[in-house]
Amino acid sequence: MxxxxxxxxxxxxxxxxxxxxxxxxxxxxxSRPLDLLGLLPFAVYVGVFLGAPAYAVLTAAFQDDQGHVTLSNVTSALQDPYRQAFTTSIELSVISAVLGAVLGLGLAIAVSGARRDGLVHRAVTTASGVLAYFGGLPLAFVFLATLGPQGLVTKWLDSAGYNLTQHGFVLWNMVGLVLVYLYFQIPLMLLVIFPALDGLRPQWEEAARSLGASRFQYWLRVGGPLLLPPFLGAVLLLFANAFAAYATAYALSTGTVPLVPIQIGSVMSGNVLAGQQNIGNGLGLWMIVIVSVVVVAYTLLQRRTARWLR
Amino acid sequence: MTSRLPVGRAVVLVMFAAYFLVPLYAAVDFTLGGSRRNMGHTLSIWTGLIHQDGFTENLMTSLKIAAVTVVLLLVLMVPTMAWLHLRLPRMRRLVEGICLLPMAIPAVVIANGILGAFKSWPEAITGSWWILVFEYVVLALPFTYRSLDAGLSAIPLATMVEAARSLGASWPVALWRVVVPNIRTAIASAGILGAALALGEFTIAHLLLLDTFPVWTDQAGQQDGEVAITAAMLILFLSWLLLMLVSHLGRGRKAKKPETSGKKQKVGTGR
Incomplete structure (x- = not known):
């Protein structure tokens, strides 16, 4: 045999x-032990092109310029000016995630009232499938054309007697970045929450109603608790999404806005104090820690949702 | 909620539509010369793109990177996923976890790690577009896993392969002539998403000082806003075309699959 x-x-x-x-x-x-050999190409590939860079960051984070073991990168990554970068990054990610999730849920509910095969529903689903991927460089330029100094809307507002610049609006401060980030956060929210909303069966509401619950009670006791895990999961996913984003903020500010990814990029271009050459790795280590925690929590919440979402 | 009130719902929808459409309108207007004073709209910025220094080369580089990325991605992942489903179902959780790892490691950090990890590698790999291909395959793993996993779960894979094998097909032949044709929709979506990712990726290419089309666009932006916005719109239209193709492909399948495979796809695509 x-x-x-x-x-x-x-x-x-x-x-x-x-x-x-x-x-x-x-x-x-x-499965037999030899079957594992089939996974060898995959394992080697991921080990080299994902494992090795990650390992390089994690080890260099604990080394000084001469290669001696030190904690100074990891600790000074949490002190100013980098502390400020973490605060700004987290603030931007939280605000854009929560706003994106709430607005996205509102839009999803408004749309789910429409006929499933109707034009509105189809248009919103397709558009969010496309727009959720829309980040990076093009997004920055689209908003520069809209609300930049020469932007179309800036000019409209100007001729209507409202000068954006005089009112302190720029695309690369907190308000501006949130406005830009929502452009991909809201569609991503729709992608994540549509399956959950569609999974709420009308029979459950009918059952609750026939037992005497009001519409409000149904949402308080049945619909709300069911939607809470996917909603919180979505907030986490949106947070990780905004936290890791680099290109949009870089292109809007030509690298001057104090966000953690921008700081790492700036360190990589040699913009760093002597004796702190590995500070970028220290920052990277903390980014990995934060995003990992968030992604794991998201996965757990997603798994909980998958129990009833069929 | 507003969903009970048609008027309220219409207002909500119009406001969202304005937020999403006005910037696109503004950008298109910009590329048609609408920001110049006292001049009509013109196609000259679009037609002039081709004469811009570096435009053609960098666009070609990015298209080449996208093509090679797709091939490498599928050659690596289709056999791996088929093998996983067929012989190692218990390893699926583990491989899924590994494939989702790029979500937890931001592109900036990967770029930083590449500098440290491949210092001793030949310049021909680490200083050229090949390193971008290798890393874009990694960045594409999360959605590639989801797409192929959904495709393979939807077919009676074991029966098909056993039938092929009992008729004398070798494993590669069974894979190529039986498995691949049956999951071609999943393969196509994974490939198209990979191409869209490789075409638009900026972070890693920029930080490794490699020239690609998005990097060129950013540099152009420092001299000529109109050219940069037009080039950005070109990236945008190309990737939207690809993504529309995916959602068109997805419509043929059960409605649930493309959405579940869509939701984790974005983090770590290097924006």
Missing amino acids: TAVRVDAPAGADTTAPAAAFRFRPGRRSR
Whole structure:
């Protein structure tokens, strides 16, 4: 029997009895140690091109310029000016995540009242599928064309007697960045929350109503608690999304806005004090820690939702 | 909520539509020369793009990167995922976790790590667009996993492969002639999303000082806003075209699949 390795990766010859053997139920799902070899290319690839860079960051974070072990990168990454960067980054991510989630949920509810196969529903679903990927460089330039100094809306407002610049509006401060980030946060929220909203079965509301619950009571006791995990999960996903974003903020501010990713980029371009060459790795370490915690929490909440979402 | 009130709902929808459409209108207007005083709209910025220094080369570089990324991504992941489903179902959780890792490691940090990790590697790899291809494949893993996993879960994979094997097909032949045609929608979405990612990625290319089309666009922006915005719109239209293709492909399948596969796709795409 051991000779019958019909599905070895090398493509050994198949014989009829071997195939018959493979059809025996129960045999199919048991994996043999050699089967693991099939995952080798994948494992090596990820190890080299994701594992090695991550390992390099995590080890360099604990080394000084001469390669001696030190904690100074990890600790000074949490002191000014980097402390300020973390505060700004977290503030921007929280505000854009919460606003994006609330506005996205509102829009999703407004749309889910429309007919499922209707024009509005279809347009919003398709648009959010496309816009959720819309970040990076193009987004920055689109907003520069809109609300930048020469932007179209800036000019409209100017001719209407309202000068944006005089009122202190710029695209690269907190208000401006939130406004820009919402452009991808709201569509991402729609993508995440639509399946959950669609999963709330009308029968559940009918059942609650027939037992005497008011519409408000249904949302308080049934709909709300069901939607809470996916909603919180979405907030976390949106947070991670904004926290890791680099290109949009970079292009809007030509690298001057104090966000953690921008600071890392600036360190990489050599903009760093002597004796702190590994500070970028220290910052990277903290970014990985923060995003990992958030992503793990998101995955757990998502799994909870998957229990009733079919 | 507003959903009970048609008027209120219409107001909400119009406000959202304005927020999402006005910037696009403004950007298109800009590329048509609408920001110049006393001049009509013109196509000259679009047609002039091709004469811009570096435009053609960098666009070609980015298209080449996108094509090679898609090929490498699929050659690596389709056999791996098929093998996983067929022989190692218990490892699925683990591989999924690994594929989602790029979500937890921001592109900036990956770029920083590349500098440290591959210092001793030949310049031909680390100083050229090849390193971008290798890293874009990594960045594409989260949605590639979801897409292929959904595709493979939807077909009776074991039965199909066993049938092929019992008729004498080798494993590569069974994969190529039986599995691949049956999950072609999933393969197409994964590939298209990978191409869109590779076309638009800015962070890693910029930080590694490599020239791609998005990097060129950013540099152009420091001299000529109109050219940069027009180039940005070109990236945008190209990737939207690709993404529309995905949602068109997805419509053929069950409504649930594309959305579940869509929701985790974005983090870590390097914006």
